[in-house]
Amino acid sequence: MTTLRTPGPTIGVVGGGQLGRMLAEAAAPLGVEVVVLDPTPDCPAALVARDQIVADFDDEAGIRDLAERADVLTFEIELADQNVMDRISEETGTPVHPKPSTLETIHDKLVQKRELEDAGVPVPPFRKVDDADDIREAIDDYGAPVMLKARTGGYDGRGNVPVESKADAEDALESVAGPAMVESFVDFEREVSVIAVKGDDEVATFPLGENVHEDEILRETIVPARSSEAVTERAYDVARDVLEVMDGRGVYGIELFEATDGEILLNEIAPRPHNSGHWTIEGTQTSQFEQHTRAVLGWPLGSTALRSPTVMTNLLGDVDEEQPAAVGDIDEILGTPGAALHWYGKQQARPLRKMGHVTVTGDEGTDSIDDLLETARELEAAVTFQS
Amino acid sequence: MTTLRTPGPTIGVVGGGQLGRMLAEAAAPLGVEVVVLDPTPDCPAALVARDQIVADFDDEAGIRDLAERADVLTFEIELADQNVMDRISEETGTPVHPKPSTLETIHDKLVQKRELEDAGVPVPPFRKVDDADDIREAIDDYGAPVMLKARTGGYDGRGNVPVESKADAEDALESVAGPAMVESFVDFEREVSVIAVKGDDEVATFPLGENVHEDEILRETIVPARSSEAVTERAYDVARDVLEVMDGRGVYGIELFEATDGEILLNEIAPRPHNSGHWTIEGTQTSQFEQHTRAVLGWPLGSTALRSPTVMTNLLGDVDEEQPAAVGDIDEILGTPGAALHWYGKQQARPLRKMGHVTVTGDEGTDSIDDLLETARELEAAVTFQS
Numbered sequence: 001m002t003t004l005r006t007p008g009p010t011i012g013v014v015g016g017g018q019l020g021r022m023l024a025e026a027a028a029p030l031g032v033e034v035v036v037l038d039p040t041p042d043c044p045a046a047l048v049a050r051d052q053i054v055a056d057f058d059d060e061a062g063i064r065d066l067a068e069r070a071d072v073l074t075f076e077i078e079l080a081d082q083n084v085m086d087r088i089s090e091e092t093g094t095p096v097h098p099k100p101s102t103l104e105t106i107h108d109k110l111v112q113k114r115e116l117e118d119a120g121v122p123v124p125p126f127r128k129v130d131d132a133d134d135i136r137e138a139i140d141d142y143g144a145p146v147m148l149k150a151r152t153g154g155y156d157g158r159g160n161v162p163v164e165s166k167a168d169a170e171d172a173l174e175s176v177a178g179p180a181m182v183e184s185f186v187d188f189e190r191e192v193s194v195i196a197v198k199g200d201d202e203v204a205t206f207p208l209g210e211n212v213h214e215d216e217i218l219r220e221t222i223v224p225a226r227s228s229e230a231v232t233e234r235a236y237d238v239a240r241d242v243l244e245v246m247d248g249r250g251v252y253g254i255e256l257f258e259a260t261d262g263e264i265l266l267n268e269i270a271p272r273p274h275n276s277g278h279w280t281i282e283g284t285q286t287s288q289f290e291q292h293t294r295a296v297l298g299w300p301l302g303s304t305a306l307r308s309p310t311v312m313t314n315l316l317g318d319v320d321e322e323q324p325a326a327v328g329d330i331d332e333i334l335g336t337p338g339a340a341l342h343w344y345g346k347q348q349a350r351p352l353r354k355m356g357h358v359t360v361t362g363d364e365g366t367d368s369i370d371d372l373l374e375t376a377r378e379l380e381a382a383v384t385f386q387s
Numbered sequence: 388m389t390t391l392r393t394p395g396p397t398i399g400v401v402g403g404g405q406l407g408r409m410l411a412e413a414a415a416p417l418g419v420e421v422v423v424l425d426p427t428p429d430c431p432a433a434l435v436a437r438d439q440i441v442a443d444f445d446d447e448a449g450i451r452d453l454a455e456r457a458d459v460l461t462f463e464i465e466l467a468d469q470n471v472m473d474r475i476s477e478e479t480g481t482p483v484h485p486k487p488s489t490l491e492t493i494h495d496k497l498v499q500k501r502e503l504e505d506a507g508v509p510v511p512p513f514r515k516v517d518d519a520d521d522i523r524e525a526i527d528d529y530g531a532p533v534m535l536k537a538r539t540g541g542y543d544g545r546g547n548v549p550v551e552s553k554a555d556a557e558d559a560l561e562s563v564a565g566p567a568m569v570e571s572f573v574d575f576e577r578e579v580s581v582i583a584v585k586g587d588d589e590v591a592t593f594p595l596g597e598n599v600h601e602d603e604i605l606r607e608t609i610v611p612a613r614s615s616e617a618v619t620e621r622a623y624d625v626a627r628d629v630l631e632v633m634d635g636r637g638v639y640g641i642e643l644f645e646a647t648d649g650e651i652l653l654n655e656i657a658p659r660p661h662n663s664g665h666w667t668i669e670g671t672q673t674s675q676f677e678q679h680t681r682a683v684l685g686w687p688l689g690s691t692a693l694r695s696p697t698v699m700t701n702l703l704g705d706v707d708e709e710q711p712a713a714v715g716d717i718d719e720i721l722g723t724p725g726a727a728l729h730w731y732g733k734q735q736a737r738p739l740r741k742m743g744h745v746t747v748t749g750d751e752g753t754d755s756i757d758d759l760l761e762t763a764r765e766l767e768a769a770v771t772f773q774s
Contacts, residue, residue, distance in 0.1 A: 003715035006732050021415070028412050028435045031730030031743075048415045050434055285725055285748070294721065303724035307694065307748075328390035334681065337690035338672055343418030347393050356418075361672070361694075 002299055008032045009297055012070030012094070013045070014057055014085070015077035018344035018354065019273050019289075020045030022281070023076065026289035032297065037066045044345040060084055067092040074098075074250060074296045076272050078107060097296040098198075098271045099248030106271050110151045110181040116266055119245045121238060123266045124257070129180040135169040142184035148172045151179040160216060186265055188257040192225045194239035195277035196252050197291045199301040204291065205239050206284060206304045208232045211255070211276050217352055220376065221276045221312040222369055223283055227258055234264045242269060251292040253277055275314070275354070282340050282359045283310030308361045311372040313380045315356040317349035323387065325349045332382045333358055338367075339379060349385040389686055395419045396684055399457030399481070400432070401444055401472070402464035405731035405741065406660050406676075407432030409668070410463065413676035419684065424453045431732040447471055454479040461485075461637060461683045463659050465494060484683040485585075485658045486635030493658050497538045497568040503653055506632045508625060510653045511644070516567040522556040529571035535559045538566040547603060573652055575644040579612045581626035582664035583639050584678045586688040591678065592626050593671060593691045595619045598642070598663050604739055607763065608663045608699040609756055610670055614645055621651045629656060638679040640664060662701070662741070669727050669746045670697035695748045698759040700767045702743040704736035710774065712736045719769045720745055725754075726766060736772040 008031035013020045016038030024034040025048050033050040036043065039057070046052040051069075055062025058081040067073055067088050073096040075085075082100035089096045106112050113126050125142055129135055138146045144166075150159030162185065163172045173180065191213060195206040210225035211218055225232065239254045246252055246269075253274020255267040277288035286294075286302025294301055315327065325346050333341050343356040360376045362368075395418035400407045403425030411421040412435050423432045424440040433439040438456075442449025445468040454460055454475050460483040462472075469487035476483045493499050497515055504510050512529055516522055525533045531553075537546030549572065550559045560567060578600060582593040597612035598605055612619065626641045633639055633656075640661020642654040664675035673681075673689025681688055702714065712733050720728050730743040747763045749755075 001716040002718050002721065003713055004717050004730055005711070005713040006730075006734050008730065008732070025412065025415050028408070029727070029729045031732055033434060047420060047437060048435060285727075300718050300722040302721065305724060324392070326390055326392040329388040330391050331389050331687050334389065334689065335687040337692060340416070340672075342416045343391055343393075343395065345393050345395070345418055 004031050006031065009071040010035060010050070010069060011293065011296060012066040012073045013037070014063065014066070014073070014075040014080045016040070016043035016045035016049070016052055017076060018044050019076035021048055021344060022278070022342070023273065023289045023292060024048035026287055027293045030290070030293060032293055035066060035069050037062050042347070047345055057081070058084055060088065063088050064092065067094040070094055072097060072296045074292070075103070078103065078271070082107070097249040098246060098252075102247045102271050105245075106269055108151050109149055110179075112269065113181070115245055116242065119241060121241050121245070121266050122264060124186050125184040126181055129173065129182050132169040132173050135163055135173065135182050136166045138182040138184070139163070139166050145185045147183045147185050148176055149181050149183060150176045151181055153178075186257040187260050189260050190225065190227065190258050191255065191267070192227060192235055192258050193221075193253060193255045193274065193276040194235055195274060195280065195288045196239045196243050196254055197295050197301055198243050198246060198249050198252070199295050200249065200298045202301055203240060203243050204301045204304050205236050206277060206280055206288065207306045208235050209276050209279065215352065217316065218275045219314055220373070221279050222373060223279055223310045224306065224369075226369065228262070231258055231262055231264065238264050238266065242266065246271065249295040249298065251277070251288050251295060278342070278357050279310045279312035279359055281342070282361050283307055308364055309367060309369055309372060310359060310361045311369070311376040312357055312359045313376040314354055315358065315380065315383065317351055317353040317355055317385050319349050319351055319385050322348050322350045323385075325355060325385065326387065327355065327383050327385050330383060333379050336360070336375065336379060338362055339375070355385065391418050393418065396458040397422060397437070397456060398680065398683060399453040399460045400424070401450065401453070401460070401462040401467040403427070403430035403432035403436070403439055404463060405431050406463035408435055408731060409665070409729070410660065410676045410679060411435035413674055414680045417677070417680060419680055422453060422456050424449050429734070434732055444468070445471055447475065450475050451479065454481040457481055459484060459683045461679070462490070465490060465658070469494070484636040485633060485639075489634045489658050492632075493656055495538050496536055497566075499656065500568070502632055503629065506628060508628050508632070508653050509651060511573050512571040513568055516560065516569050519556040519560050522550055522560065522569050523553045525569040525571070526550070526553055532572045534570045534572050535563055536568050536570060537563045538568055540565070573644040574647050576647050577612065577614065577645050578642065578654070579614060579622055579645050580608075580640060580642045580661065580663040581622055582661060582667065582675050583626045583630050583641055584682050584688055585630050585633060585636050585639070586682050587636065587685045589688055590627060590630050591688045591691050592623050593664060593667055593675065594693045595622050596663050596666065602739065604703065605662045606701055607760070608666050609760060610666055610697045611693065613756065615649070618645055618649055618651065625651050625653065629653065633658065636682040636685065638664070638675050638682060665729070665744050666697045666699035666746055668729070669748050670694055695750060696754060696756055696759060697746060697748045698756070698763040699744055699746045700763040701741055702745065702767065702770065704738055704740040704742055704772050706736050706738055706772050709735050709737045710772075712742060712772065713774065714742065714770050714772050717770060720766050723747070723762065723766060725749055726762070742772065
């Protein structure tokens, strides 16, 4: 039985970027308070959260302070130090969700892929890379190109290097500069993702989203994905299998390839709300951020039913160099029926930095996915951060 | 042309209750910051707003501080002193929306009714009350019962006294204890309301809501209202006529009677987001709170299109005396598809105090309004503030 009081329960979040901000936005109507830890004063989440602790992501004193003020700890960045979080959780009695062990598994892409493969999750062929020979052997076995990946620290495609031929192996390895793995390049029909939630004794999956990347950065999510029903069901099955491997409650962003032969293969997992799930704020009955709030508190999960076809487009900094954040002209976004604007409150725009997003929802029956996509692209193209 | 920066524009709100809180919740995704002024430390809006100025609603120094920090001033309670706001606005150059003159008109129900009648808005027959004879004459003219109303200070039905017979006139007048007016009692089919928005050079109306009151406190709003198409159109016409009389941008809650003969008559106006518009958060593309944010800033208004049939039910304190706010068991609300919980973060529960609300949305075609209403009533009945 869940009782709600004032003040409500407090979630301590390591990281205070846009994910923390949207988490706080979703928590507020539920009476749930959010405190974030972030090294940047006045970080994006600070506007909405109850409070910000200004400290580095691995600052022990800061995390201890956070744990003492919170009923549960969670994180919106994977840079959190799992050992520190584990120890502080034990000291303070404040649980961490997802579990730091899950963070550890996901942190190293090689460990992640091995554990998932062992659990029967379909993954592209991969191997550990100790030297350039391993890359050349992978090209022999999988065919060129292959994808060289830094085992740790990469996001938004950073640390991922396509290797076109054996002659490029040495240079590629040098550019990754650290422990690496190599994967077969998947010939995919489309990239899709399932936002999945692990609750106290239940799981939920959001409708399948189709993701459009450019320069390995997410540009658009289209829902429902234009996959067949069989492929869609297969994606949900894989997502549920992935959740079995994950330890601890919360939202997981599960990125998948739909191969040209219709197979579903795992690409990456994020143990947190994910950019490809931002569309759920308007598109479903319960957003990924409300689900994460409910899940980490051990509350019942909400319905993930689709409310209407939805397209999300990121607003990326289209600037050549860093400059104060200002986007104009937003009148077309504000004036378009079904369009919702989300601004992340970042102080500075940088090239390709995620500054906000726009969601366009339509009426089933009257608006086709193509119409919504066209509207979203027009709205994205109509604004600029260039001064 | 609207340009959005970090930090975004700031709205200064006199009052920091649930309306201010939901305004801040709606403003955050737009990058708009909210500062509230409220005498209660840690008022409901404080959790979400950038900051709270702790001061009385008519505290000049506090309002001046608010004006200096804000790009525009607005209010979520009608207790604000219009003369003070007018003067400070002139001193600081910070505009106030809606205009203090509108506040002044609405503040005195007699003045309000006279201005609206002059503008051709249909109102129930009414007259000024100086002594009990005026009430008795009204009974002669309109028939019993009549509704005696305090001209100022009433809300949630406080200050409204039905007078059944001439013999009750003296007692009724004494209980109102101040300047009063009397109105013909409208024999209504249902009470309805239009949430209407006055923008820079545009107006918008939300779909008609049907309101269920008990003890003159709103219990439920049902959308779409079960009125005929002709009556619904007439309600929008009246709402647009009311907006003509109002000076200044913002959301207005326009409460109407649908008389048994199908006529629409004005009941009350609130120059702010209104309890009978809370359903818009889930039920329409743009909520009343986002519209108020846009309107007071002079931004383009959003679409008010209905997303799905919706029922809102208030969670009122069902306690016998004041006690710390705690409501249980909320699991049924959290677990019901289409139900959304809103908690206002008040510290204390009091008899019939508005502590939160639940919105239930359905699918057009599959869920009838009756189904949604039944679900909403079950959810409301399943929780209690009694310890």
